[in-house]
Amino acid sequence: MRERALAFALTGEDLPVVVGALPRQLAALGWDADRIADQARSRLDGGEVWPWPPPREWVAEVGWAEFAASLQALREELGCWTLHVAAPSSRTKLNADELRLIQEVPPHHGS
Numbered sequence: 001m002r003e004r005a006l007a008f009a010l011t012g013e014d015l016p017v018v019v020g021a022l023p024r025q026l027a028a029l030g031w032d033a034d035r036i037a038d039q040a041r042s043r044l045d046g047g048e049v050w051p052w053p054p055p056r057e058w059v060a061e062v063g064w065a066e067f068a069a070s071l072q073a074l075r076e077e078l079g080c081w082t083l084h085v086a087a088p089s090s091r092t093k094l095n096a097d098e099l100r101l102i103q104e105v106p107p108h109h110g111s
Contacts, residue, residue, distance in 0.1 A: 001058050001059075001061050001062070002019075002058075002059075002061070002062045002066075002067065002070060003017045003018065003019055003020075003022050003025075004017055004054075004058055005054035005055075005058040005059050005062075005067060006022060006054075006067070006070060006071055006074055007022065007025075007026060007031075008052060008054045008055075008058070009051035009052050009053070009054050009071055010026070010031070010036050010040075010051055010052075010071075010074070010075075010078075010080075011026070011031050011036065011039070011052075012039075012052045015029050015031070016029075017029075022074060023074070023077055023078055033078040033079050033080060036078060036080055037078070037079070037080040040080055051071060051075075054067075
């Protein structure tokens, strides 16, 4: 049931998958990493949810924490963990308010 939930989370479809080699199974069903990433970007750009939340009963046997960890690992394996990479900020100097905040010491610090 975990693989079924993972496949659903990535594709939004109830696919006939079994335990083991999920990326290969998804690709054989027409859901390669590029298609999954393209669809994810499209949904997120449109303000829609991705990954899809699978039905609760599909995740109940493994639990949400294990499901989330498995989904993260699968997304990393497929190369769709980070869908948009932004350039680093070019700003290098802190403004006056930021400098003041850095210099403040919390009352419990002991300084």
